[in-house]
Amino acid sequence: MPGDVKISCRNIWKVFGDDPKGFMTAHNGSPSSEALAAEGYIGAVRDVSFDVHAGEILIIMGLSGSGKSTVIRCITRLNDPTTGEIIFDGRDILAANDQEMIELRRHKMGMVFQNFGLLPHRNVLSNVAFPLEVQGIERGQREARAREMIELVGLGGREEYFPRELSGGQQQRVGIARSLAVEPDVWFLDEPFSALDPLIRAEMQDEFIRLQKLLKKTIVFITHDFEEAIKLADRIGIMKDGRLVQLSTPEEMVLNPADEYVTRFTENAPRGRIVSARAIMERAKGKPKKANGAGVPADAKIGEIAEQVLNSSKPVTVVDENGFALGAISRERMASALFARDGL
Amino acid sequence: MTIAVPASDRKDLARHLLRSDSIVAQLLVVIALTIGLALIWDGAGQWPEAWTIPVKQWLSDLFRWLDKEATLGLFTVKELTRTIAWVLKQPLIWSEFLLWKSARVYKYLPIFWIFFACAVGFVVARRRDMKTAILSSLAILAVVTIDGFPFILESLAKALKTEPWVEPAALVGISQVPGYLLADVLGFREVKYVPWIAVVLGFGIFAHWVGGWRLATVVVLCMGYLAVTGLWRESMKTFSLVVVAVPFSAALGLWLGIWVTRSERAAAIITPMFDLMQATPHLAYLVPVVVMFGAGQVPALIATMIFAMPPMARCTILGIQTVPSDVVESGRMSGCTPRQLLWKVQLPASEKTLLLGLNQVIMQTLAMVVICSLVGAQGLGHKLLFSLQQLKLGFATMQGIAIVLMAVVLDRLTQAYANKASTHVHADEQSYLERHGHLIAFFAVLIISTIAVFYLRDVSILSRKYLWVTSKDALELDKVIKAITFEMIDYIKPVRDFITVYMLIPMRNMYQALPWSLVLAVLAIVSHRMGGCKLTAITVSLLFFVIVTIGNWEFATTTFYFVSTAAVICVLIGVPLGLWSARSERVAKVVMLVCDTLQTFPSFIYLLPAIMLFRVGELAIIFAIIPYATVPAIRFTYLGIKRIPPVTIEAARMNGATAWQRLWKVELPVAIPEIMLGVNQTIMMALAMTAITALIGGQDLGQEIYRALPTSDAGRGVMAGLGIASLGIIADRLINSWAVKRKRELGVG
Ligand SMILES: Nc1ncnc2c1ncn2[C@@H]1O[C@H](COP(=O)(O)OP(=O)(O)O)[C@@H](O)[C@H]1O
C-alpha cells in the first residue's frame, strides 16, 4: 500500500428526510432498510468506512443512485454527513467551521464534476483562474498559473473561449485544469467522463493517466463504468444502496467477489489485464529456488503472458523480481483462468 | 339544468341530484336558501351598512396620523417622507437636466465628477481588479467632495428649504476647475440638455451594437417620431422618470430576491406580499403615495418604483434557484465565501433571467409613469390624459403613438441587450475600432451635436418650422379624426346603445342583484370541490373580507360584471385564435408578433381606441379591456396545444379521428388545464384594467380608487385596490388548483 492514510471515513451515514438526526437516534444509529422506507427517509450513504492512502487512486463504483456522489460530498462537506467521522490529514473535518472549510477547499481539495460545472459567463482563462481569484491572488499571478494549467491539459490557445464554444471533452479539460489550479492534495472526480462520448472518454482517460504520472495526487474517483475503473484504479470500492459492499484491488475483486452483486459487475471484466501470474500459478512446494532459464515475472498480467504459456508444452515457471521460482502455470490453468473462470 | 326528462327517468335524476355529494344539488339548495334569505331579510343581499367594518376610515385616519403627527422618536414621519423625497429628487434633477432642462455649467459639476470617477473606476477595473477600481473611484469622489465642501454644505442647507442646488459663488479648488474653464474661460455659461439628435442617434448606436442595422433603423425611426411631432420635451420628461426609477426598482428587487433565496422566513413573508402586490392595480398605489408625498414627479417616482419592483425580485429568485447545482457546487469547491458565491457565481450565471427581469421592470416603469399623470406627473401621459379629457382625439392619437413607440423601443432594446449580454462569445482578433467603435461613435455624436447647438438651435430641439407635424397640422389631424369618429359614431351609436340597453344593462342588473350570501356560498362549494378545505378557507375569507370592508356590495358585483363579461369575450376571441395559430405556423408568426407588441403597450393606451369608438360608457370599458386581456388566452391556448406530445395526436390519427374529432376529443381535453391558466391570466389582466377604465365611467371598485385620488382619501383607494386584488387572488387560486389537479390526472406538466 502506498503512502499514509490521507482520509479516513468511519461509519458515515447520510440520511435525507425531515429530521435525519432524530431519526438516526431513534434507531440507535443504524436504521434498517425497512425503517428507512417506512418513515420516508432516504439512506443515501449507510455505514460506510474506508481509508484513502496518500498517492493512490481509489475508485468508487456503483449504479446510479447508490450513493457514490454523496460519499464524496460528505468528505468535501458539500453535504454534512448525518453521523460518522471523517479524518482528513489527521484532523476531524466535521468539526471544522465554515471558514476553515473554505480554507481547506481553497488549498487542499480539488473537484471535477460530471457536468463540468463551468461558469458560463467566464472564459477558459478566467474559469481556471477562478479558485485563485476567490483567494484574492493578484491578477497577473493567477493568470500565469491558469495559463500553465491550461497548457498542461492541452487547451493552449483557447484561453479566450467561453464554455459554450467548447466541446464536452474540452469543457472537462477546463474543469480539470481549474481543479488543479490550486495544487490540491486530494483530487475528487465525480464521474468526470460519464457525460462524454466513448471515444473522447477513452482519450480523456489516457490524459488522466498521463496527468497522474506527472502529479501523483491522492485521488478519489467516481464512475459507474467498470472498464474505466480497472483501467485507472489502485483500489476499487463498490457501493450498493448506500453501502460499501467491497473495497479491494481490481484483481482481488475479480478473483474473490464479495457477493452476487459484485460478481455481476466483474463478470465481463477483461481478466487478462487484471489478474497477475502470481494469482493463478501453482505454488512451488518448499523453499523458493533460483529458477534456471527464463520464467515469467509474478506481477505480469496473464494477458501479457498468455501466448507464451499457451504455446509452451510444459508449465511455464513464475519468478519473482530476484529470479526465484515461485510456481508454474500450465496451459490448462491459463486457459481456465482466461475463459472458464470457475476453474479458479 | 333545463332538460326535458322522460317521466320514467325523473325519479332517477331526482335521486341523483339529491345525493348529498352532487355539486348540482348542493348549489341548487344553497342558491334557493340564500335567495330566500335575501327576500326575507335585505341584509343577506346587501351587506348592512351598520355592520361594515370601517377599515377604510381607520386606514385614512392612520395615513392622516402618519402624515400629520406620527413621530419616530428623533424625527416625525413627515420629516422622514420629506427626506426620502429629497433623496429621490437628486438623481431626478440630474436626469432632468440631462434630458430636458438647461442649467448653468456649475450645476453639472457633481455629475461630471461622478462620471469621471466612474470612468476612472472602469478603466482601472479593466487593467487591474475591482477592489482597486472602487477604491480609486471613491478616492476621486472624496477629494472632490472635500474640495467642494462649502458648496455641498451650502446646497444641503438650501435643499432643506427645498431649493436643492446653488451656484457656488467664488470657490476655488480643483473640483471647480472644469466649471471654471467652461464657464469663465470659454464662456459656455449654460449647458443645454443633451440635444435630441444625440439622444436619437445614441439610441440608434446602442441598437446597432445590440441588434444590428435593422433594430437600429427601427429605433431611430421610432425616436425620430418623438422629435418631429414636437413631443420631444414631453417624451424626455417621461424618460427622465424612467431613467431614475429603473435602477432603484431593479436594485430593490434584486436585493429582496436575494434575501428571499437566503432566508426561509423572508420567503414566507415576502412571497405572498408579491402575489398581493402584483394583483393590486396600478392606480391603488397612487393614493397612499399622494397622501404621504403629495403630487408631482417625486411621488410618481415612488409609486413607480414600488409598482415595478416585484418582477425583478421574482426573476432574481427564479434565476438563483435555476443555476445548475454543478455550477454552484463548483463555486463552493473553489473556496467561495457565501458572498463570493452570490456575486461571482449565482448572479452572473443567472444573467439572462436577471436581464429579462430588468426588461419587465422597464416596461412596468413606463406603464406606471404614464398612469402617474393622474397624480400630476408631467410627460407624455399627462398630455395624453389632457387630450382625452378634452376629447382632442387627434392629439391623443399622436401622443398615444408616441407612448407606444417609446415602449417598443425600450422593449426591443432591452431584449436585444439581454440576448447579446448573455451569449458569451470570445472576440477574435478585433481591431481597436471594431471593439470600441460604438462608444467612439456615440461620443463623437455627443460632442459634435453639443457644439453644433451653438450654431443651430434646431440641433437641440426642433423649432416649430421644422416639425413635420406642427401644432397646426395636429389641429387638422385632430379635426379629421374627430370628423371621422363623429361620422362613425352615427353608425356606432345605435349599435352601442342597443348593446348597452338590451344586453349589458340587464346583465349588470342581474349581477348587481346577486346577494352576497349567495356568492359567498357558491364560492365555498366550488372551492371545496376544486381544492378542499384549505382552498375554501382562503377564498371564502378573502371574499368575506371584501364584503365586510367594502361597504357597498354593488361595487364588487359591478366589477364582477365587467370582468366576467370581458373575460368571456376574450376567451371567445383568444381560444380560437390560439387554436388557429397552433394549426398553422404562418398564422402563429403573425399572431404571436401581435401578442408581443400588444403586451409591450402601457395599459393606459388601451383607453384610446375605446374612447374613439364608443366615447364613454360600459361598452367602451369592456372594449378597452379586451385587447389588453386577450393576449394570455391566445398564448396559453397555443402553447397548450403545441405541448401535447406528438404521439398522442398520431394515435388519434391512427384511430381514424377527423380533424374536428381530434380537436374536441383529444387536443382540447389535454390542453384545457393550460388554457385555463391562460384564462386565469386574462382575468387578472381584466381586473387590472377595470381600475384604469374608471376614467371612462363605471360604478365599480376601480371607480372607487379613481374617486379617492383627488380627495386623498387613502383608505378608500387602498381598500378598493385590495378588493380588486382579493378578487384576483380568489380567481387565481381557484383556477390554479383546478389546473394543477387536472394536469396531474392527465399526467402532463
Ligand atoms: N439533496 C438530496 N435530497 C434528497 N435525496 C437525495 C439528495 N441527494 C441525493 N439524494 C438521494 O441519495 C441517493 C444517492 O444519490 P447520489 O449519491 O447522487 O447517487 P450516485 O452519485 O451514486 O448516482 C439517491 O437515491 C438520491 O435520490
Ligand SMILES: [Mg+2]
Ligand atoms: Mg452521482
